[in-house]
Amino acid sequence: MxxxxxxxxxxxxxxxxxxxxxxxxxxxxxxxxxxxxxxxGQFLDVVDLLRPGDCLVVNETRVFPARLKGHRSGTGxxxxxxxxxxxxxxxxxxxxxxxxxxxxxxxxxxxxxLKAVVEAVCPSGHRMFRFEGGETLEAVLEEQGHVPxxxxxxxxxxxxxRERYQTVYAKISGAVAAPTxxxxxxxxLLEALRARGxxxxxxxxxxxxxxxxxxxxxxxTQHEMDAEYFEVGSETVEIVNRCREHGGRVVAVGTTSVRxxxxxxxxxxxxxxxxxxxxxxxxxxxxxxxxxxxxxLITNFHLPGSTLLMLVAAFAGREFMLExxxxxxxxxxxxxxxxxxxxxx
Numbered sequence: 001m002x003x004x005x006x007x008x009x010x011x012x013x014x015x016x017x018x019x020x021x022x023x024x025x026x027x028x029x030x031x032x033x034x035x036x037x038x039x040x041g042q043f044l045d046v047v048d049l050l051r052p053g054d055c056l057v058v059n060e061t062r063v064f065p066a067r068l069k070g071h072r073s074g075t076g077x078x079x080x081x082x083x084x085x086x087x088x089x090x091x092x093x094x095x096x097x098x099x100x101x102x103x104x105x106x107x108x109x110x111x112x113x114l115k116a117v118v119e120a121v122c123p124s125g126h127r128m129f130r131f132e133g134g135e136t137l138e139a140v141l142e143e144q145g146h147v148p149x150x151x152x153x154x155x156x157x158x159x160x161x162r163e164r165y166q167t168v169y170a171k172i173s174g175a176v177a178a179p180t181x182x183x184x185x186x187x188x189l190l191e192a193l194r195a196r197g198x199x200x201x202x203x204x205x206x207x208x209x210x211x212x213x214x215x216x217x218x219x220x221t222q223h224e225m226d227a228e229y230f231e232v233g234s235e236t237v238e239i240v241n242r243c244r245e246h247g248g249r250v251v252a253v254g255t256t257s258v259r260x261x262x263x264x265x266x267x268x269x270x271x272x273x274x275x276x277x278x279x280x281x282x283x284x285x286x287x288x289x290x291x292x293x294x295x296x297l298i299t300n301f302h303l304p305g306s307t308l309l310m311l312v313a314a315f316a317g318r319e320f321m322l323e324x325x326x327x328x329x330x331x332x333x334x335x336x337x338x339x340x341x342x343x344x345x
Contacts, residue, residue, distance in 0.1 A: 001286065003220050005318060007304045008325050015152050016338035019164045023186050027333055029342035031324055033316055038324055040331065043184045043341055046298065052197030053248035054296075055240055059179040059256045060202040062170035065145025065162070070116070073106035081107065081116065081129070082148060083141075084176060084208055085229070090119055090128045091137075094209065101127055112140045148176045150212060150337050152303070165337070174206035174229070180337040181254035181299045201239040203260040204231040205281070211256075215305055220286060225307065228256075231278040232264040240274045240293065249345070251296035255311050258294050259283050265292040286310040287318055297344045301328055301335040316344045 020026045023043075030039040030049065050056065066083040079101070082094040093116075095101050107116040113134035120128040131137045147157040147165050157165075167182035169190070190200055210226025217223055240250055240261070252258045263281040265272045272292035284307060297315055302308035313321045324342065333340045 001220055003215055003218055003305050006220070006306070006309050006313065008322060008329075010304065010329060010335060014329065014332065014335050014339075016334040016336060016340075017153055017155060019183065019338040020334075020340075023164075023168075023184050024189050026184050027340040029324060029328060029333065029340070031316055031320070031342060031344040033320070033344060036320060038327055044189065046343060047189065047192050047196060049343060049345065050193060050196065050198045050251060051249070053243065053246055054197075055199045055201055055243035055248055055250050056193060056253060057201050057203055057236070057240065057250060057257045057261060058167070058169055058182055058185075058253045059205050059207075059260065060167075060169050060171045061175040061179060061204055061206050061256075062173040063147065063166055063175045063178050063207075064173045065141050066148045066176045067146035067157075068109065068141065068144060069146070070107040070109040072101075073108055073115070079107050082176065082209065084126065085174070085206070087128070090130055092122065093127050093129050095127050098125060098127065109140060109144060112144065114140050148209075150177065152336055153338065169202065171202075172204055172206075176209055177207040177211050178337065179205070179207055179254040179256045181341060183338070184298075184341050185253070199239050199243060201236040202233075203236055203257055203264075205229070205256040205260045207256055211308070212303075213307075215307060220307075220310060223284065223307065225282040225284045227280040227282050228259075229279070230260045230263060230281050232260060232274060232276055234276045237274045237276050244273075244293070249295035250293055251298065251343075251345075252294050253298045255285075255297075255299060255302075255308050258291075258297060258311060258315075259285065261293045262291065267292075284310075285314050287314045289314040291315065295345075298341060299344070300337065300339055300341055301325065301333060303336065312344065 026043045028043045068081045080096045084092045105118045116129040147161040206229045215223045264277040266275040
């Protein structure tokens with residue numbers, strides 16, 4: 001397995017900088033693994049592609065406005081913080097520029113009674129910040145925080161991104177990146193699926209910045225995934241296991257749902273079942289991988305050489321997936337977070 005096995009050419013103009021006018025108006029590539037066929041349609045076709053008795057698994061994490069811009073106390077230099085995760089009273093944070101942000105350095109935020117103090121420097125280069133002042137961090141994030149758009153969206157976030165870079169079923173705040181396959185769903189589309197007899201089951205995985213972490217080793221199996229927090233509740237366990245018992249398909253919305261399901265899979269005799277669980281996962285799915293619970297996948301188009309592309313290649317086959325990407329470029333699909341989607345069945 002080589003990193004170069006997961007490369008493809010993508011014209012920069014196909015990287016979507018804004019979402020489609022309507023969530024469910026995106027294009028949909030349809031991959032049939034058994035027949036090795038590739039079709040083209042609209043995202044609304046999902047309703048007809050899923051069958052009564054199938055189960056759709058969605059990630060209900062919510063993106064919070066994790067980017068804060070402030071000034072370093074003493075020098076006034078501009079500092080940008082990207083909050084990653086809270087650990088007790090401290091926040092693990094990416095800082096730019098970070099080289100001079102040593103222990104004790106302070107960042108203040110214009111118009112807010114709040115400051116951030118560096119308590120520790122992590123081996124990764126991240127900083128552990130303590131926030132203190134007359135205002136809460138949550139209040140300042142709500143007022144001054146920016147949507148943490150991916151680095152390939154080459155613009156500043158806008159007011160509309162607070163709604164569009166968020167799934168309609170997002171509930172639990174904690175992600176710094178959206179589970180973007182879910183951005184295409186509307187309440188009406190989800191209701192149409194339920195009316196068709198498709199169950200919708202939530203899981204949780206707080207997407208971290210590691211989703212954009214490039215693979216820098218020639219042998220991708222040596223790449224280390226960042227830990228991300230996940231939860232699977234008892235109600236979802238019941239829905240998924242019942243679906244599988246009755247011959248339905250478990251269709252994951254996005255790679256984060258796949259990794260959550262596969263992380264919570266447990267073997268009982270000669271079969272795999274979903275078990276209630278919460279904790280941290282570093283699961284890295286790449287070919288060859290034997291999927292335990294996932295029968296179908298709805299996903300967006302991913303970066304060359306990324307762990308996400310390796311996951312979908314493990315699910316559909318590397319050569320079949322690269323042919324699908326070649327056709328997507330030829331057909332002028334829109335790529336990445338705000339781009340079009342594919343369903344693999």
